[in-house]
Amino acid sequence: MAKAxxxxxxxxxxxxxxxxxGQCSSCNEWNTLSxxxxxxxRPGSGSTTTGRAGYAGDLSRDVVDLSNVDLSExxxxxxxxxxxDRVLGGGLVPGSAxxxxxxxxxxxxxxxxxxxxxxxxxxxxxxxTGEESLSQVAMRAHRLQLPTSGLKMxxxxxxxxxxxxxxREKPEILVIDSxxxxxxxxxxxxxxxxxxVRESAAALTxxxxxxxxxxxxxxxxxxxxxLAGPKxxxxxxxxxxxxEGGADSRFRTLRGxxxxxxxxxxxxxxxxxxxxxxxxKNPSAIFLSRQEEQAPGSxxxxxxxxxxxxxxxxxxxxxxxxxxxxRRVAVGVDQNRLAMLLAVLNRHxxxxxxxxxxxxxxxxxxxxxETSADLAVLLAVVSSLQNRALPKELVVFGEVGxxxxxxxxxxxxxxxxxxxxxxxxxxxxxxxxAPKQSPKGMEVIAVDKLSDALEAx
Numbered sequence: 001m002a003k004a005x006x007x008x009x010x011x012x013x014x015x016x017x018x019x020x021x022g023q024c025s026s027c028n029e030w031n032t033l034s035x036x037x038x039x040x041x042r043p044g045s046g047s048t049t050t051g052r053a054g055y056a057g058d059l060s061r062d063v064v065d066l067s068n069v070d071l072s073e074x075x076x077x078x079x080x081x082x083x084x085d086r087v088l089g090g091g092l093v094p095g096s097a098x099x100x101x102x103x104x105x106x107x108x109x110x111x112x113x114x115x116x117x118x119x120x121x122x123x124x125x126x127x128x129t130g131e132e133s134l135s136q137v138a139m140r141a142h143r144l145q146l147p148t149s150g151l152k153m154x155x156x157x158x159x160x161x162x163x164x165x166x167x168r169e170k171p172e173i174l175v176i177d178s179x180x181x182x183x184x185x186x187x188x189x190x191x192x193x194x195x196x197v198r199e200s201a202a203a204l205t206x207x208x209x210x211x212x213x214x215x216x217x218x219x220x221x222x223x224x225x226x227l228a229g230p231k232x233x234x235x236x237x238x239x240x241x242x243x244e245g246g247a248d249s250r251f252r253t254l255r256g257x258x259x260x261x262x263x264x265x266x267x268x269x270x271x272x273x274x275x276x277x278x279x280x281k282n283p284s285a286i287f288l289s290r291q292e293e294q295a296p297g298s299x300x301x302x303x304x305x306x307x308x309x310x311x312x313x314x315x316x317x318x319x320x321x322x323x324x325x326x327r328r329v330a331v332g333v334d335q336n337r338l339a340m341l342l343a344v345l346n347r348h349x350x351x352x353x354x355x356x357x358x359x360x361x362x363x364x365x366x367x368x369x370e371t372s373a374d375l376a377v378l379l380a381v382v383s384s385l386q387n388r389a390l391p392k393e394l395v396v397f398g399e400v401g402x403x404x405x406x407x408x409x410x411x412x413x414x415x416x417x418x419x420x421x422x423x424x425x426x427x428x429x430x431x432x433x434a435p436k437q438s439p440k441g442m443e444v445i446a447v448d449k450l451s452d453a454l455e456a457x
Contacts, residue, residue: 010027010032012032021033036187080119083254083269087267098238099179099239111270117148144276167211179219241254269286301376316380338358341381345381348450394424405448416439428456
């Protein structure tokens, strides 16, 4: 009997090795190599690479000149959710593979079931469930009061069977829930393993490309919030979306982490109700549900998410530390950046917080990934440190450099216009972002240094 071939694959970056080793030389991570069995090419399959079932076969053997490629706009399919379409870049693209990840209970299956039931009234949809029975899915659809006629359901985990049924049904949209439960017969490892997830996703993606079908995959996440499975899975797909939100929160945020057909880091906001997920058309109004009496340490900032500005509230609490090493706790912003900003405040603002505990929170569970929140974070810390409330009609944005300068941020004019639309009367912004003519009824204060911003308060 011929000896089965195997390889060792890094679960972090997807690099392959012929022998096991303690450290991956590509990403420098330790103890991340897992052994996988390589399947032999089947006769007549046209495969030219042994063991790479998901990569075998060419989409097109015709070589064309780049100047002759048709640049006509690819028609998109609406998901019936404007917020979902926004994150996707305008809708679902035929022949694309979209991966939707999130924590258990975030609403991944609910969102896709709502989308599939609504689209099934006018398009051919096939929903494959590998984690739940058909009766469980039907009960959820009935509870959410969704139209169930026209949606083709299949309870299966075998990729070969799914592809055979899809060849017969020819759906326009194929939903797989979830990719961690799928398996190929040629791969000897258990479902959810590195080899099974990689090869199953590759086979399904190849089918989507060849048949011009929209492929929607549900993926699990690890404890630290990253996508479970091999890192190479994120390179196979066209768009990677993450649905965030705890079970104790009504709101869910859908963020794009990778998108070949639209902007990255686009944000969509949903509310979880009894009838399922409902899109929030004005997220700023949700995140600005503030108290009537303004408290010290509270300030509104304007962040840019994808293609639109969103107003969110940042809260800071500075208290005398009883420990030898004061704590720096940040929720919604990078904790290392908070420590750096406190050092800038001490050096260029003359305010010492080395003996104080500093707690920071972005209201609404929003994660701020850009540097435009620097100035608002520092002013909120100063407000709490001196126990003086800031004006409720004040809005702030701007990046703070290590030398204390206030740097401009992208789309400053649109941020100011969004704040004026919500009734804010004063804005502290970088001088390079100050408009030539302020919006009616708003005072725009342009600053160059951190000391200028502190004086403006």
